[in-house]
Amino acid sequence: MVMLMVVSMVLPSVTSVASTTTTAEASVKYVCTLSKSEKKAKAWIANKESGGNYRASNGRYYGKYQLTRSYLKGDYSKANQEKTADRYAHSRYGTWKHAKRHWLSWGWF
Numbered sequence: 001m002v003m004l005m006v007v008s009m010v011l012p013s014v015t016s017v018a019s020t021t022t023t024a025e026a027s028v029k030y031v032c033t034l035s036k037s038e039k040k041a042k043a044w045i046a047n048k049e050s051g052g053n054y055r056a057s058n059g060r061y062y063g064k065y066q067l068t069r070s071y072l073k074g075d076y077s078k079a080n081q082e083k084t085a086d087r088y089a090h091s092r093y094g095t096w097k098h099a100k101r102h103w104l105s106w107g108w109f
Contacts (some may be wrong), residue, residue: 007082032086034096041096042089045109054078065109 034042042050048058049066054076062069063076065085072084089109093099103109 028079030082032082038096041100042085044100045089045096045103046085048103049109054081057085071083 009099016027032039046052047063052064052100054064056063056066058072060065060068062072064078065081065088067081067084069089071088089096089099093102093109099109
């Protein structure tokens with residue numbers, strides 16, 4: 001049995017999250033539609049925060065973007081880290097480029 005679910009999101013950097021579930025395994029694919037310059041700023045932040053490591057841990061901060069564990073709500077998957085980081089950057093800074101500017105000023109995002 002295979003179910004396919006596509007959910008539209010109201011974020012500029014997210015077009016959809018597709019989930020395919022079978023009785024044997026479940027997988028989620030995250031689709032990101034950031035511009036090239038936004039992707040560069042996002043990658044720069046990930047490198048500064050964790051060296052790009054999805055499993056990086058520092059107290060209550062976890063993952064590639066060192067988000068608080070409460071933001072990730074127990075789902076530490078790559079797809080959820082990417083989606084949650086995009087939501088966080090968009091809601092707090094408006095863009096990843098603005099988030100990078102903040103990081104350069106304060107040393108965190």
